[in-house]
Amino acid sequence: MSNRIDARFHALRAHNRAALIPFITAGDPIPGATVALMHALVDGGADVIELGVPFSDPMADGPVIQHANERALRNKVGIADILRWVREFRERDTGTPIILMGYLNPIEIHGIERFAREAVDAGVDGVLVVDCPIEEDATLRPLREAGLQRILLTAPTTSDARLARAIEAAEGYLYYVSFAGITGAAKLSAQGIAQRVGDLRDRATVPVAVGFGIKDAASAKAVAAFADAVVIGSALVATLANAGDEEDACARARGFLAPIRAALHGSKNDV
Amino acid sequence: MVDDYHAFPDAQGRFGAYGGTFVAETLIAPLEALTATYLRLRNDPSFQQEFADDLKHYVGRPSPIYHAKHLSERIGGAQILLKREDLNHTGAHKINNTIGQALVARAMGKQRIIAETGAGQHGVATATVCARFGMKCVVYMGAVDIERQKINVYRMKLLGAEVVPVTSGSQTLKDALNEALRDWVTNVADTFYIIGTVAGPHPYPMMVRDFNAVVGREARAQMLEQFGRLPDVLTACVGGGSNAIGLFHAFLNDRDVRIIGAEAAGEGIASGHHAASLSAGRPGVLHGNRTYVLCDDDGQITETHSVSAGLDYPGVGPEHAFLKDSGRAEYVGVTDDEALAAFHLLCETEGILAALESSHAVAQAIKLARGLPKDKLILCNISGRGDKDVHTIAKREHIEL
Numbered sequence: 053m054s055n056r057i058d059a060r061f062h063a064l065r066a067h068n069r070a071a072l073i074p075f076i077t078a079g080d081p082i083p084g085a086t087v088a089l090m091h092a093l094v095d096g097g098a099d100v101i102e103l104g105v106p107f108s109d110p111m112a113d114g115p116v117i118q119h120a121n122e123r124a125l126r127n128k129v130g131i132a133d134i135l136r137w138v139r140e141f142r143e144r145d146t147g148t149p150i151i152l153m154g155y156l157n158p159i160e161i162h163g164i165e166r167f168a169r170e171a172v173d174a175g176v177d178g179v180l181v182v183d184c185p186i187e188e189d190a191t192l193r194p195l196r197e198a199g200l201q202r203i204l205l206t207a208p209t210t211s212d213a214r215l216a217r218a219i220e221a222a223e224g225y226l227y228y229v230s231f232a233g234i235t236g237a238a239k240l241s242a243q244g245i246a247q248r249v250g251d252l253r254d255r256a257t258v259p260v261a262v263g264f265g266i267k268d269a270a271s272a273k274a275v276a277a278f279a280d281a282v283v284i285g286s287a288l289v290a291t292l293a294n295a296g297d298e299e300d301a302c303a304r305a306r307g308f309l310a311p312i313r314a315a316l317h318g319s320k321n322d323v
Numbered sequence: 324m325v326d327d328y329h330a331f332p333d334a335q336g337r338f339g340a341y342g343g344t345f346v347a348e349t350l351i352a353p354l355e356a357l358t359a360t361y362l363r364l365r366n367d368p369s370f371q372q373e374f375a376d377d378l379k380h381y382v383g384r385p386s387p388i389y390h391a392k393h394l395s396e397r398i399g400g401a402q403i404l405l406k407r408e409d410l411n412h413t414g415a416h417k418i419n420n421t422i423g424q425a426l427v428a429r430a431m432g433k434q435r436i437i438a439e440t441g442a443g444q445h446g447v448a449t450a451t452v453c454a455r456f457g458m459k460c461v462v463y464m465g466a467v468d469i470e471r472q473k474i475n476v477y478r479m480k481l482l483g484a485e486v487v488p489v490t491s492g493s494q495t496l497k498d499a500l501n502e503a504l505r506d507w508v509t510n511v512a513d514t515f516y517i518i519g520t521v522a523g524p525h526p527y528p529m530m531v532r533d534f535n536a537v538v539g540r541e542a543r544a545q546m547l548e549q550f551g552r553l554p555d556v557l558t559a560c561v562g563g564g565s566n567a568i569g570l571f572h573a574f575l576n577d578r579d580v581r582i583i584g585a586e587a588a589g590e591g592i593a594s595g596h597h598a599a600s601l602s603a604g605r606p607g608v609l610h611g612n613r614t615y616v617l618c619d620d621d622g623q624i625t626e627t628h629s630v631s632a633g634l635d636y637p638g639v640g641p642e643h644a645f646l647k648d649s650g651r652a653e654y655v656g657v658t659d660d661e662a663l664a665a666f667h668l669l670c671e672t673e674g675i676l677a678a679l680e681s682s683h684a685v686a687q688a689i690k691l692a693r694g695l696p697k698d699k700l701i702l703c704n705i706s707g708r709g710d711k712d713v714h715t716i717a718k719r720e721h722i723e724l
């Protein structure tokens with residue numbers, strides 16, 4: 053297995069279980085707590101971690117994640133901090149894939165080549181750049197060349213022609229956005245997307261993760277019945293938002309994920 | 324060396340290294356649909372005829388070129404000529420674009436219009452065309468700007484628009500743009516987003532430019548007719564850059580015409596309190612396109628300052644970034660104080676109250692005129708009228724109204 057993401061999904065197939073992918077914004081709610089929080093997510097059942105790189109203008113995010121970005125930026129959290137945290141996390145966890153998720157400008161200003169080199173070095177596995185569609189792929193070529201998996205988004209509005217391109221270019225997993233909207237909105241209809249996700253899984257060579265609108269065990273279980281992975285962001289970020297200290301934040305993370313992870317048990321027995 | 328400046332953008336919406344489509348996946352499909360529709364309408368004579376008729380009968384075009392002789396005499400140098408976009412219906416160049424986009428929206432069968440606004444000028448121009456076309460209108464405006472621009476907020480409400488305060492980020496124009504994009508992502512099926520300047524993802528920088536390019540086409544013909552020649556220099560203020568590219572575009576291939584954009588230098592570039600993206604920023608990605616942006620070393624967009632809300636934006640249209648790098652146009656900073664001085668001088672000598680945004684262009688024209696002989700012609704774009712700014716000016720000068 054050439055990379056952690058493929059290895060993790062391969063292992064999960066043997067367990068007939070959809071992957072649980074929590075999202076947190078790096079440096080939120082307490083900058084010093086991010087590494088401990090990442091370990092707590094794994095303890096709570098995370099299979100892959102999406103770590104948000106804060107940006108001043110998160111145009112695809114709803115209020116919950118906007119505020120998480122604002123909190124992190126008030127503490128001046130930047131790419132150097134985040135890569136340091138990933139490196140520290142890797143000292144104790146060499147198996148859990150880490151995806152950095154964010155917007156292009158901070159990465160460009162850091163320097164794409166430099167970012168690619170440093171991210172690989174720190175132990176990052178994949179990168180999801182929200183505002184960089186396949187049309188602008190050339191921009192991110194240095195990331196691929198350095199060995200980072202390019203996680204691509206597809207959406208209900210994605211045309212068939214573009215879907216084909218995304219399927220061809222996808223690495224790690226293909227992220228299906230469950231509805232036309234911003235993160236944290238309450239628009240998910242598991243039934244409504246089952247067929248589309250099923251179709252994507254038939255055609256894609258990488259696993260298909262579904263995100264946006266999954267907020268608890270019930271919605272996770274419903275989606276896990278037809279997806280390879282479920283991504284949970286806003287509901288988790290909201291749970292952590294007013295944590296008093298590191299210990300509190302970690303307890304909340306574990307407590308939030310555990311029932312969801314339990315609900316995913318055997319979720320793929322039907323396929 | 325660029326052969327033909329009118330050949331941009333390319334099919335991907337790129338102006339050299341700038342522009343493009345840097346948006347979340349969900350918006351790609353509506354942008355592709357918009358591009359296809361617009362490219363069709365662009366070559367559709369009946370669409371162009373309707374647009375031209377509206378500009379003539381509703382906006383009041385053509386706007387005149389006025390030779391500011393008294394101002395020029397006072398300066399004692401080159402002649403300053405004014406392109407009077409302030410005389411348009413609603414008082415600024417913004418209406419050229421909102422009429423064009425409303426016609427595109429109608430052609431696409433969209434009944435709900437959203438817009439962002441800073442000073443409120445674009446919001447008013449959008450609310451105006453929506454009232455006329457019977458479309459629902461939602462305008463996003465930073466909470467800070469709502470406080471600074473109460474009159475325009477009320478104008479929008481009178482015109483039937485809903486004004487939504489934006490409380491995220493710095494609560495100004497850039498955040499209003501983010502919020503409008505979020506609305507659009509959520510309501511793609513029935514909503515048309517009328518962006519107010521030559522920024523945003525492709526096709527907006529091209530489409531908004533095309534709708535404002537009437538300014539330069541008119542001006543070029545008027546110059547030949549009234550003065551028998553082209554101007555030596557063009558000046559316009561640059562916020563997002565729509566009035567500037569509107570004036571510049573028709574002249575881009577006239578290599579002897581010097582082109583200068585005036586950005587808001589606020590309290591001075593060195594103070595850090597400014598909005599001069601081209602003069603003091605660096606290439607980055609904001610609001611769907613690659614362009615010059617004002618940001619810190621972590622890539623976070625920085626807060627801007629200008630006495631004129633319409634120039635208070637940390638990015639700039641990608642075509643200007645391209646014109647800067649190619650050397651075809653120059654971009655310089657004009658401070659709050661310089662703009663205010665120019666506002667007063669134009670007011671006193673010519674009886675014209677220019678918008679604070681436009682006063683930046685006037686200040687630049689005055690600076691240039693001082694160093695040039697009397698037979699040189701400087702054409703300055705008065706992008707809007709200053710009535711909206713009298714409260715700001717009075718307050719700054721400690722006058723109780």
Ligand SMILES: Cc1ncc(COP(=O)(O)O)c(C=O)c1O
Nearest residue numbers: 444562563564565566633680707
């Ligand atoms: C009168 C006037 N001029 C200029 C501007 C700046 O915009 P742009 O640079 O797109 O022309 C504005 C924006 O509100 C305006 O109201």
